[in-house]
Amino acid sequence: MKSFLTLSVVVVGLGLGLVACNPTDAKELTQDAGQLAESGTRSLVNASLAVKVNTALGLRKGVDMTGLRVESEGGTITVSGHVRTAKEKALVLEIARETKGVEKVVDKLTIKP
Numbered sequence: 001m002k003s004f005l006t007l008s009v010v011v012v013g014l015g016l017g018l019v020a021c022n023p024t025d026a027k028e029l030t031q032d033a034g035q036l037a038e039s040g041t042r043s044l045v046n047a048s049l050a051v052k053v054n055t056a057l058g059l060r061k062g063v064d065m066t067g068l069r070v071e072s073e074g075g076t077i078t079v080s081g082h083v084r085t086a087k088e089k090a091l092v093l094e095i096a097r098e099t100k101g102v103e104k105v106v107d108k109l110t111i112k113p
Helices: 002-020 023-059 087-097
Strands: 068-073 076-083 102-112
Touching: 023 068, 023 076, 023 087, 076 087, 087 102
Parallel strands: 076 102
Antiparallel strands: 068 076
16 A cells, blocks of 8 residues: 555656646656556555465465565466475465466475475
8 A cells, every 4th residue: 555655646746747847748757657657556466466375375274474475476476485395385386376366376485394
């Protein structure tokens, strides 16, 4: 939510800057604001999917979140870090795959008993 508020402030600031600009600068500022908004939206979607996977993992018995890291880019989730057993690794990957919105899971997990 903080990212969205920061993004909103930047976009509003760019909009206010349009008032004092020449037409070329105004057009470039408008394009930059659009790209910034798109980038911010993409970041929020990525963070949201990673949070969904983290939540699903955290609620599941048999998963130790201490050594895990979940990152997302589009519909792809990358799970890295370490787990204690092959069974736990399989469980983590299964939970990630079954989370709504996940299209692909990249496995960068290692087993550390």
